[in-house]
Amino acid sequence: MSFRLSEIKRVLLVARKPGQEEFLEASKVTGLGVLLIGVVGFLIMSMGRLILGGG
Amino acid sequence: MNQEEKPRSRLYALKPLLRVLPEVEVPKRHISFKEKFLWSALALLLFLVMTQVPLYGVERQTESFFGALRYVLASHAGSLVELGIGPIVTAGIIMQLLVGAKLIGLDLRDREDRSLFTGVQKLFAIFMALFQGGALVMGGWYTRGGPLLPVETRMVILGQLVLGAVVVMYLDELVSKYGFGSGIGLFIVGGVATEVIWQALSPFRYGGEPIGAVPFFVKTLVSGGPLSDAFLRGGANMLGVIATVLVFLLAVYAESMRVEIPIAYGRFGGIRGRYPLKFMYTSVIPVILAMAVFANLRLLAYFFPRLGFLDPYLSAPHGLTEVAGDPLRALIYFLLLVSLCVGFSILWVSLAGMGPREVAESLDESGFLIPGFRRDVRVMEQLLSRYISGLTVLSGLTVGALSAVADFLGALGSGTGILLAVGITYSLYEEIARERVSEMFPALRRFLGE
Numbered sequence: 001m002s003f004r005l006s007e008i009k010r011v012l013l014v015a016r017k018p019g020q021e022e023f024l025e026a027s028k029v030t031g032l033g034v035l036l037i038g039v040v041g042f043l044i045m046s047m048g049r050l051i052l053g054g055g
Numbered sequence: 056m057n058q059e060e061k062p063r064s065r066l067y068a069l070k071p072l073l074r075v076l077p078e079v080e081v082p083k084r085h086i087s088f089k090e091k092f093l094w095s096a097l098a099l100l101l102f103l104v105m106t107q108v109p110l111y112g113v114e115r116q117t118e119s120f121f122g123a124l125r126y127v128l129a130s131h132a133g134s135l136v137e138l139g140i141g142p143i144v145t146a147g148i149i150m151q152l153l154v155g156a157k158l159i160g161l162d163l164r165d166r167e168d169r170s171l172f173t174g175v176q177k178l179f180a181i182f183m184a185l186f187q188g189g190a191l192v193m194g195g196w197y198t199r200g201g202p203l204l205p206v207e208t209r210m211v212i213l214g215q216l217v218l219g220a221v222v223v224m225y226l227d228e229l230v231s232k233y234g235f236g237s238g239i240g241l242f243i244v245g246g247v248a249t250e251v252i253w254q255a256l257s258p259f260r261y262g263g264e265p266i267g268a269v270p271f272f273v274k275t276l277v278s279g280g281p282l283s284d285a286f287l288r289g290g291a292n293m294l295g296v297i298a299t300v301l302v303f304l305l306a307v308y309a310e311s312m313r314v315e316i317p318i319a320y321g322r323f324g325g326i327r328g329r330y331p332l333k334f335m336y337t338s339v340i341p342v343i344l345a346m347a348v349f350a351n352l353r354l355l356a357y358f359f360p361r362l363g364f365l366d367p368y369l370s371a372p373h374g375l376t377e378v379a380g381d382p383l384r385a386l387i388y389f390l391l392l393v394s395l396c397v398g399f400s401i402l403w404v405s406l407a408g409m410g411p412r413e414v415a416e417s418l419d420e421s422g423f424l425i426p427g428f429r430r431d432v433r434v435m436e437q438l439l440s441r442y443i444s445g446l447t448v449l450s451g452l453t454v455g456a457l458s459a460v461a462d463f464l465g466a467l468g469s470g471t472g473i474l475l476a477v478g479i480t481y482s483l484y485e486e487i488a489r490e491r492v493s494e495m496f497p498a499l500r501r502f503l504g505e
Contacts, residue, residue: 010445015313044249045107
């Protein structure tokens with residue numbers, strides 16, 4: 001592999017921003033995934049806190 | 056290929072030891088979507104429960120040795136998983152580097168060598184857990200400033216830390232073979248997501264005030280206290296909530312950017328099109344590796360105080376006030392992280408088989424070709440390498456810069472944490488989407504290379 005500035009420029013030329021719909025879809029899916037896992041973790045953490053008592 | 060008998064690696068001497076090390080068997084059949092989901096969920100649940108199991112023999116810990124690095128390491132202070140994924144990732148990096156530098160004579164394309172490699176890597180991870188746990192326990196972390204615990208107690212604590220790391224290692228292997236993505240990724244998301252929700256919404260109190268930024272905000276509204284408190288107090292505040300949303304959107308945007316390579320499909324290249332590669336080509340992996348390096352340096356600095364001068368540059372200033380307070384530190388941290396990320400991005404592309412040749416081969420097998428050329432892997436490789444090398448550097452550069460800037464903004468669960476959670480969840484989503492398609496249309500499975 002070679003690493004020159006021109007290579008980076010070439011990549012930037014063919015880079016494409018996400019469309020609005022694509023961006024919304026990705027935000028929704030990732031957001032929901034993270035929230036879902038976060039809520040499960042939150043419940044487990046709350047239980048830990050209730051059982052062990054918290055400072 | 057050379058026909059000479061290749062000398063067997065000296066690591067084969069470890070073979071008897073590796074035989075007693077259990078291994079999660081490679082599945083011999085196709086694992087259904089539902090089953091993958093169940094295994095992943097089970098591993099994550101177990102991990103999350105372990106974050107709540109306190110170490111026996113130490114007093115309740117409120118401060119993490121790893122500071123903000125804990126989010127990336129999936130480490131939880133004072134629990135069985137205090138070391139998080141640190142030992143596995145560290146062992147992985149060092150082993151890969153040793154193979155890459157040809158310091159151990161293993162050929163990862165050879166099946167027997169590869170199985171030895173994974174075995175040794177596991178053994179090495181246990182060794183790393185001993186080292187990392189040892190640095191904490193022997194360095195006196197659990198009784199900061201106070202008298203050291205008796206040796207037996209310290210051994211018991213170390214035993215628990217190593218045990219926790221071993222369980223995490225097997226859960227990771229389980230998810231890698233029977234679930235979605237990797238356990239490492241899943242555990243990072245689990246830790247970060249939990250922390251974000253906890254810091255945003257927790258109604259529990261600390262020092263008489265709600266921990267969560269939102270409950271505290273509501274309380275301030277109701278009691279008519281100064282609103283600036285809700286936005287600026289130490290601990291989780293509304294500014295952090297705003298930063299979290301901002302970093303989240305930024306990360307999703309970067310993850311969904313593509314680089315489109317002009318290419319054709321079908322006999323004689325009848326159908327012209329573009330083949331999209333992710334702009335974040337190596338995704339968040341360089342950051343995970345860089346942070347693992349930081350964590351180990353921090354442990355070394357703890358053990359050898361002479362290295363203490365490194366400490367300020369091994370974690371990001373949290374929030375804009377800290378950046379403004381010491382801009383030079385922020386700048387050095389930024390440069391250090393970005394260069395490490397570029398290095399790891401380059402390394403990862405060659406390790407994970409994402410280089411021009413591998414991509415060219417898989418595209419060629421699926422019938423893609425370059426418009427105006429005969430179908431030829433070498434032509435394809437040449438075209439791809441013009442893009443992939445630049446992309447690799449740019450991807451590492453971007454993810455490093457994003458990570459540093461995200462931390463400077465002071466998001467809940469740390470900016471880097473959010474960046475990782477988004478990157479990992481996004482990859483999971485892509486994998487699950489592919490899986491769904493191949494499950495609905497079994498004929499596609501071959502096409503997708505399963």
